[in-house]
Amino acid sequence: TQLLEQSPQFLSIQEGENLTVYCNSSSVFSSLQWYRQEPGEGPVLLVTVVTGGEVKKLKRLTFQFGDARKDSSLHITAAQTGDTGLYLCAGATAGNQFYFGTGTSLTVIP
Amino acid sequence: SQTIHQWPATLVQPVGSPLSLECTVEGTSNPNLYWYRQAAGRGLQLLFYSVGIGQISSEVPQNLSASRPQDRQFILSSKKLLLSDSGFYLCAWNRAFSGYEQYFGPGTRLTVT
Numbered sequence: 014t015q016l017l018e019q020s021p022q023f024l025s026i027q028e029g030e031n032l033t034v035y036c037n038s039s040s041v042f043s044s045l046q047w048y049r050q051e052p053g054e055g056p057v058l059l060v061t062v063v064t065g066g067e068v069k070k071l072k073r074l075t076f077q078f079g080d081a082r083k084d085s086s087l088h089i090t091a092a093q094t095g096d097t098g099l100y101l102c103a104g105a106t107a108g109n110q111f112y113f114g115t116g117t118s119l120t121v122i123p
Numbered sequence: 124s125q126t127i128h129q130w131p132a133t134l135v136q137p138v139g140s141p142l143s144l145e146c147t148v149e150g151t152s153n154p155n156l157y158w159y160r161q162a163a164g165r166g167l168q169l170l171f172y173s174v175g176i177g178q179i180s181s182e183v184p185q186n187l188s189a190s191r192p193q194d195r196q197f198i199l200s201s202k203k204l205l206l207s208d209s210g211f212y213l214c215a216w217n218r219a220f221s222g223y224e225q226y227f228g229p230g231t232r233l234t235v236t
Binding site for chain 2: 015017019025043044046047054055056057058061063080101103107110111112113114115116118
């Protein structure tokens with residue numbers, strides 16, 4: 014089993030603050046995805062990173078893939094209440110299997 | 124465009140009863156298909172995945188089974204449900220051979236009583 018650990022597990026911040034979520038593993042992945050999930054719904058893909066050291070920006074969200082392709086981070090600048098949700102990372106293997114992280118539940122307080 | 128459907132949306136079943144959850148994908152052919160289970164507020168546990176009709180790989184030995192009778196249809200079943208089978212079941216697909224991303228259905232909330 015390729016375990017992906019996310020930290021923190023829970024995060025509650027004020028609107029306008031910055032935050033970083035981490036996704037770590039001892040395994041190497043072909044790619045890594047970040048998803049956001051609302052209660053009672055399926056996860057929605059935010060981004061895919063493929064190359065070690067890659068950085069992608071999606072408006073106020075910045076995603077980074079570690080050089081060794083074992084870890085990733087998600088940084089949110091000036092959080093908004095609409096950012097509230099469960100953030101999940103997922104590592105994909107060359108065999109097209111996906112292993113999901115333990116999840117980070119983010120609450121942005123107005 | 125591609126869409127993925129799951130039904131039912133919610134299900135309450137007694138212990139020992141059978142289960143059948145269905146997932147269908149539209150707008151693509153020969154997708155990889157996946158079944159996941161999610162505990163409340165936590166990550167997803169991969170249960171089964173399929174790269175083609177009749178081809179099922181199981182990640183976790185348990186009380187559940189999966190079948191793929193048609194290219195874009197994936198079914199999760201159980202002969203006798205346990206209390207521990209309660210959870211949020213998600214179906215997902217991605218493109219064969221080149222799909223890094225997965226796309227999820229709306230999920231089924233199963234409560235075993």
